[in-house]
Amino acid sequence: MQKKILVIFLLSIIAVSPLLAQGGEKELYDPSRPWITEFTDSLPLRQANPAPVVPLDFRMSDGSIFAPVLIEDVPIHLALKSALIDGMPPTKDQHYVLNYPEWLADTPVVVWYLTDNATNTTKTIPALPGVYPDRMTLVPTAPTSSGLLRCYVNRRMSYYDESGQLGETDAQGSKAILITVKDITPPVCGLSIKLSNGKTGSCWPVEFPKDKYPLPKTASVYAMGSIFNLQEGDFLEAPTLDLGMNMVLDEQFAIEVDKETVMELAVVGGDNYELDKSKVFFGVCSGAGGEPVPVYEPNTNPLEFSRINLPKKPYLYVDASDKTGNRQVMYIPLIYKGE
Amino acid sequence: MKVFKWLSIGVVAVFLVAVTVPQFMSYALGEDTQQQEEQTEQEEQKVVTADEFDPKKGGQAAPMSLEAKSDGGTFAAQNDKTTNATHAFEDTKVSLGEGSTIFTEDMKQNPNAPSIAWTSTATDEKGNPIPGATSEAIPGAENSTQADAEGYQPGHYSIGNHAARLVEVPEAVGGPGIDGGITEEEYRDLIENDYIKGDEVPADVKIADLDEKSQNRVNSRRVNTATANVQLVVHDVTPPDVWVALRECVGDVCTDDLQEKLDNSIRDFQGSPCGEDAKNLMTVAKDSELNGKQTLDDLADEYKFSYVTIDEGGVGGLKLVPGQAPVLDGTVAARDQHPEKKTVRFTLKGFLFDRHGRAVKDTFVNMPTQVHEEEELKRMANFSFDSNEKAPKGIYVRKNVPLQVFISSVDNRDRRRNNTNADRIQCAIFEVDKHGNETPIWEGDSLSTAGAVFRVPNYPRDKYADQPSYKLAVRVDDEPSTSGPVAGKNNTTYFESPIFVVDTGASFDTMRR
Structure with a gap:
């Protein structure tokens, strides 16, 4: 008799177990609705107490x-x-x-x-x-x-x-x-520079004050690295330049180059919305301010100064536009150490 | 029969007048157009019920539910459906979850993911935003139906869950529906409602081609929104921070403004004798960055007092080096620990804690805050010299020299901005006889004016065994909670110390005569 009871008991457990397992299973994560969590999935779709909605x-x-x-x-x-x-x-x-x-x-x-x-x-x-x-x-x-x-x-x-x-x-x-x-804010692009003599550095603008209105937008320009003769941890700052096509840096930002110099350039920074990557240019130009006048094919990288006929007032420039058409051009002075 | 006839005519006449006059008046006053316009807008803004909500139909405010839960235990949050409020204890985590029809519709119908934002706004008890307080996004909760609210100071907050979801526009004329095109249905809606004249839907028309009024109608109909709010009531479980300045009333230093300066300093440094946050300590210590704020040590030097501070502390402590700004002892003092891990930091400095009048440089004791009544969940920072072996044995004052006591306090319920109400500060000096009976010989909120004078020495105790002993007791209560599980209960900081009266002949090398 006891055996029978035991057998019935075991059979009943076996019979019920799939049901129990089924009841315990719950899909915790639905990939098509990743915003819903296990906790919130169990919530009703409306408040259990009054929560009036007013137009x-x-x-x-x-x-x-x-x-x-x-x-x-x-x-x-x-x-x-x-x-x-x-x-x-x-x-x-x-x-x-x-x-x-x-x-x-x-x-x-x-x-x-x-x-x-x-x-x-x-x-x-x-x-x-x-x-x-x-x-x-x-x-x-x-x-x-x-x-x-x-x-x-x-x-x-x-x-x-x-x-x-x-x-x-x-x-x-x-x-x-x-x-x-x-979008009415021009890009804030700068340059990361590496010279063949081992010196490196970066120079970049930061919109300041942020979200300024009325126009013009303004930016502070920072520079760091041995290329600007700075110790590690030191930096240069040119406060509040108009952010646009006339971002001309003064002599403290000057970079010394000679005929043997080979310069690798990379654009740093970007735009507050959408940078138009097809309209980002950099290189060496003559004079500063307004529309840049390149003296060598733009975006040539690395720049070999032995191949460039430097003008009287050479500048490195970075010219960037966003998809709305806002444009920024920044000029970094170059000092040529001739023979 | 005649009566019935006239009655009928009368009823008809009244009916006609009732119908026509208001219309005429309205026409005469020119209200008609405006009212119709407003009515149309109200219809667009119709609030729908959960059963009626159609996710494909834009411009609707969908129903939503919001609930809170926490990790349980003694300090679990509690929902109060009657007040639509969630009661939580400070420094605990409350998980909030939402449910709404706009999240659950068939994804094949609308691949645009909802945009979900959670914000908290500090309010007063009635739900008015605190002036100057901005709405803060709850970190890590963007585009999730769950948010973990933690790190709130005691007070009231309006927690809002705000969702929006674009209605899918599958077949837009003139390009993608969301970015610029308009559907045939939308265009027909504009025609039918006289926004646009004509019958035909052009082959290429974008939203930008429409006038502002039509643009607005189309744009309004393309988003569904849902919102739910809950009042989060965060209850204070931190005892108030207390500074006690103890001063022998001698010399030529005027103390008229000491209480005010002490109040300013404890507020400036948010109750911590060396700044609110350990990381800021070094910054605070720089003179150039103090902006004229006086530290407790500055005041102690100026007014020649000793002090005891009791504040919400942590595992670390502050090292006080004479002549230097206070520095950390190498560990980070932590505030805002979970209620079960809260600790209190006890700091003292001065010459009144040494029987020979030598300056006690520093003593730091960190001990857990105690739950003084388990069921009430309120905390007590309790410290007496008897309870800690490392601490000095008491306060040593000279006979016939008045003892002044100044007390300041801030509480984190007030975000450590304001001093605790003076009537919550209690200070007393008790005379204790041989049998341990305590008789108050002075009571008040501080002892700042005349001071207490002890005429007969009672220290060393074995020499003056026949003299009573004295005890200083300071108790500061914070504001009791007004609602929720701890309504009417408050937190307390309590400090007591024996007072030993030494003979005048004792040497106090730092005193001025």
Whole structure:
């Protein structure tokens, strides 16, 4: 009898075990939806407690319809249009009645983002409060050919539910619109230089102050390395040059070359949005400022100075454009040690 | 019968007036067009329910849920559905997760990945953003439906989850839909709603070719958004930082402004006698970077006092070398440890801790903070000289010389910016008889004006066994929590020390007469 019971018991375990195993299995990661985690996959698609959504829209502050073409770093003045700002709190949610609703917060939390659709990267945009609570000034600092301007507002409120229980929640609204932000910042390209005599160095601009408006954009230029007769850890700085086609460095940035010099060059830096790699040039030119006048085939690398007829005022130059057409040309003076 | 006839005519007349007059008034006032325009916009902005939501239809705010969970244990976060708030303890990790219809639709229908952002905004209790506070992205959470919120100081935060997803535009006229083309359906929508005149959809038309109003309509219809918010209430489990300056009231140094300077210094250095962060210590120590801030040592030199500091510390300590700025002893002092690992740092310096009046250079003791009431989860930084063998035995003062006590405190609930409310600072000197009975001979928030005077020496104790002993006790409480699992409870820093009264004849080489 005992044997029978044991056999039945074992058989029943064997029979049930596949079911148990099946129940315990769960796909933790779905490659087609990498943003969803194990934790969030189990969440319901709507809030278990009231979370009223209120319509939200934004316009230009003069009342005109929002223009979806923005210019980098140029402030825009917007007005929010929603009951979250100046209206009454909502009286119902999807499945709840919110009796006697009252705003708890005098001021809503407003968050703005700028998203670049190509890379799906998002930046928070600080909003400067205006004179009225619905007005604010935004500065779109990231250029994009296809982006989203996103606004999210939430405001804390209280209510009584149907059983008379006092509750709190956030009423919220969101709005996003497809936009483009035109790039107006020239590239910030520099040169990494290696000489045949073993000296090396780099010279590059950094946009400073960042996101400056009104134009012109400005940059600080830095140099480091033995090529500029600097010790390790030391650097040169040329503060606030206009970032554009006239970035002419002074004599402290001069590089000494002679007939035997062979110079290897590499472009460093880039653009704040999209560098047009087909329009990046470097080499030796005559004179500085404006359109460079190359004295040798651009982008020849390495440069053999024995083959170059140096002009009276030779400069190394780097000429870079971004895909919007912003252009930067930087000139580094050369000192020729003749025979 | 006649009555019925007139009644009928009357009802019809009233109906006609009721219908026509408002329309006429509205027409006369010119409100019609504007209202219609606003109505149209409101329709576009219609809030949809989870059941109604159609991911292919753009311009909608989709439903979303947001929940929090943490790693459990004593300090686990708690969700309060009634207030849509999550209560957490400082220096713990809270995982937040979201669910929304816009994340779960069929990927074949829409290959555009959602754009997800998580932000926290410091608010007051009612949810008003704190002036000057900016919304900060939660690190490492971009484009993920889960975020780990940690490292928050005690206070209230609005945690927002903000998502947007482009609606797929598969067959756009004039090029790719998202980058510039417009679909036939969208163009027809513009025609039907009088944004554009005409019947035919042109073969090549881009969004840029449209007027601003039409562009806006198309662009608005191409994104779905979803948002959910939760109030994160971070509860304080760190006892306040306390500085106690002990001074014999002699000489010509005026102490009228010492309390104010001590308050400024503890605020400037955020409760740590040598700066908030150990890494900043060397920087802080540079005179050029102090910007006029006075360190505790500066004040001690100027006002000739000894001091005791109790602050949230860590495994390391600070080395105080006379005549030099304080330096680290080689290990990093860590604040903001997990509640179970929090430690308190005890630092003292001065000549009142030595029976012969010699300056005690440095003493550092790191000890864990204690949970003084287990179920309340509130912490106490408790230190008495009796409890630690390495520490000096007490405070030595001379008979007939008034002892002044100045106390300053900051708490991390106030982000170590403001001094704790003075009524939460308690200071007392007790007379203790042979039986251990304690009688307060002085009580207050500090002992800064007249000071306490002891007329009869009681040290060495064996010589003056008939004299009572004295004890200094300092207790500082921080603000109690107003909500959540620890409502009404607060953290405490407590310090006590015996006071030994030595005969005036004792030599105090650093005192001024």
